[in-house]
Amino acid sequence: MNSLHFTAESASDGVVERDFTVDGIPGVLWSPASGAAGRAPLVLMGHGGGADKRHRAMLGRAHRLVTGCGFHAAVIDAPGHGDRPRSAQDEQDVAELRRAQAAGESERPVVVRYNARLAETAVPEYRAALDALQELPEIGADGPVGYVGLGLGSAIGVPLVAAEPRITAAVFGMMWPDALFEAADRITVPVEFVMHWDNERIPREDSLALFGAFASREKSLHANAGRHLTMPMFEVDSSVRFFARHLAPAGTSPARA
Amino acid sequence: MNSLHFTAESASDGVVERDFTVDGIPGVLWSPASGAAGRAPLVLMGHGGGADKRHRAMLGRAHRLVTGCGFHAAVIDAPGHGDRPRSAQDEQDVAELRRAQAAGESERPVVVRYNARLAETAVPEYRAALDALQELPEIGADGPVGYVGLGLGSAIGVPLVAAEPRITAAVFGMMWPDALFEAADRITVPVEFVMHWDNERIPREDSLALFGAFASREKSLHANAGRHLTMPMFEVDSSVRFFARHLAPAGTSPARA
Numbered sequence: 001m002n003s004l005h006f007t008a009e010s011a012s013d014g015v016v017e018r019d020f021t022v023d024g025i026p027g028v029l030w031s032p033a034s035g036a037a038g039r040a041p042l043v044l045m046g047h048g049g050g051a052d053k054r055h056r057a058m059l060g061r062a063h064r065l066v067t068g069c070g071f072h073a074a075v076i077d078a079p080g081h082g083d084r085p086r087s088a089q090d091e092q093d094v095a096e097l098r099r100a101q102a103a104g105e106s107e108r109p110v111v112v113r114y115n116a117r118l119a120e121t122a123v124p125e126y127r128a129a130l131d132a133l134q135e136l137p138e139i140g141a142d143g144p145v146g147y148v149g150l151g152l153g154s155a156i157g158v159p160l161v162a163a164e165p166r167i168t169a170a171v172f173g174m175m176w177p178d179a180l181f182e183a184a185d186r187i188t189v190p191v192e193f194v195m196h197w198d199n200e201r202i203p204r205e206d207s208l209a210l211f212g213a214f215a216s217r218e219k220s221l222h223a224n225a226g227r228h229l230t231m232p233m234f235e236v237d238s239s240v241r242f243f244a245r246h247l248a249p250a251g252t253s254p255a256r257a
Numbered sequence: 258m259n260s261l262h263f264t265a266e267s268a269s270d271g272v273v274e275r276d277f278t279v280d281g282i283p284g285v286l287w288s289p290a291s292g293a294a295g296r297a298p299l300v301l302m303g304h305g306g307g308a309d310k311r312h313r314a315m316l317g318r319a320h321r322l323v324t325g326c327g328f329h330a331a332v333i334d335a336p337g338h339g340d341r342p343r344s345a346q347d348e349q350d351v352a353e354l355r356r357a358q359a360a361g362e363s364e365r366p367v368v369v370r371y372n373a374r375l376a377e378t379a380v381p382e383y384r385a386a387l388d389a390l391q392e393l394p395e396i397g398a399d400g401p402v403g404y405v406g407l408g409l410g411s412a413i414g415v416p417l418v419a420a421e422p423r424i425t426a427a428v429f430g431m432m433w434p435d436a437l438f439e440a441a442d443r444i445t446v447p448v449e450f451v452m453h454w455d456n457e458r459i460p461r462e463d464s465l466a467l468f469g470a471f472a473s474r475e476k477s478l479h480a481n482a483g484r485h486l487t488m489p490m491f492e493v494d495s496s497v498r499f500f501a502r503h504l505a506p507a508g509t510s511p512a513r514a
Contacts, residue, residue, distance in 0.1 A: 197469070197478065208465070212454070216482065220489075221454065223468070223478035232477075234502065238495070245491065 004132035027076035030062035041247035045075040046149025052082030115155035116179040144247035169246035177210035184213035261389035284333035287319035298504035302332040303406025309339030372412035401504035426503035434467035441470035
């Protein structure tokens with residue numbers, strides 16, 4: 001039995017939002033206000049580097065998943081992010097990142113190493129959070145589960161999805177592939193992969209190579225003109241439809257999102 | 258004044274279907290049954306090689322555009338296709354294609370040359386059809402126009418969109434780029450480009466290169482796992498949403514498709 005504790009609850013626009021902790025790790029669960037009617041699929045989300053569980057990208061995706069599909073959406077703070085303390089190693093990695101940025105050097109070696117270290121801690125945390133969330137009657141132990149995370153959310157999510165058979169569909173993107181090839185090669189569930197064609201930080205060839213590495217029989221690459229930080233809203237909508245296709249229980253037809 | 262003649266009309270499921278000819282070229286126009294209410298955008302479609310204006314891919318896209326967006330959709334037979342006679346040159350090119358296929362040789366040089374020749378004839382035919390269709394009060398001379406065509410539909414569509422300023426959004430894919438780079442480089446309107454990651458006929462690098470060649474500031478590449486002839490239905494839906502985003506008159510909100 002995991003220690004899931006709800007610490008706050010609010011509701012608006014048909015969405016119930018609950019803060020929780022699992023083994024002390026803080027997170028947020030968004031659910032349909034009409035959820036008492038039965039179980040619904042769950043999409044786990046991972047926030048980006050330097051962001052946290054309440055970043056507007058998380059709020060936006062969660063509301064679309066809840067109101068568009070009737071799904072649950074949940075996110076936890078990554079180690080050293082949001083409401084979690086930074087370790088001495090976190091401080092050191094962040095300082096090294098800031099130094100590289102200030103010096104005009106590539107962030108790549110720092111981010112790859114830093115995020116791979118965070119993923120080692122975060123993957124078991126996500127699995128424990130999933131254990132706990134599946135004990136809720138409105139989610140259940142055998143319901144469909146998806147994962148979406150870009151940037152740091154992919155650095156954590158790729159090894160997570162490779163290790164976690166309960167996750168049956170995933171959206172990734174916007175991360176250097178260096179530390180992820182081996183895990184990507186073990187992923188066989190449907191994947192939607194987002195990249196920027198003109199990304200000035202992550203070379204196009206590296207994103208194409210990571211997409212190529214997924215062993216999934218069903219995978220889709222979405223490459224949009226633009227640079228690293230511009231994510232078109234229609235890609236958020238596309239990922240919601242992706243989860244609607246892959247997680248909606250057979251015979252149901254979620255609202256088109 | 259172009260010679261647009263309607264030759265047959267039927268209606269079902271909220272869609273009015275009219276066969277027409279323009280200067281003797283046969284086509285089909287699909288329109289909302291409630292179209293008398295006002296003008297609506299038009300999407301021109303191009304069928305694939307060896308297919309024709311009534312291929313199920315045309316019917317499927319047209320019905321989605323009409324019922325999902327309230328748009329018009331129109332297609333004409335390519336030269337030597339559908340109800341149009343084959344010239345001696347057409348017969349020769351098709352025979353050469355069949356010979357290459359039977360010999361296990363690459364279709365590429367034959368298809369590239371054959372389709373480029375068809376495009377030279379088809380581009381002015383499409384422009385004349387657009388002239389004629391825009392004289393209909395339910396379409397109008399200054400309404401938004403899009404184009405969608407894969408395979409031969411792209412071999413015709415890329416030079417068409419490069420030459421035709423009335424077309425302001427386009428969906429392409431599934432064609433060797435050899436004869437298309439120069440025209441792609443002149444296209445600046447939003448483009449959605451579909452490819453198969455594992456296409457056994459058109460090398461991945463060639464599709465990526467053609468996508469890269471479009472000068473459009475807004476362009477999206479959708480690469481799906483799979484081989485040449487498997488087009489996921491969600492890509493058809495995606496292209497309909499693409500046109501809804503780019504062609505719907507400002508201030509209106511077409512039905513989500």
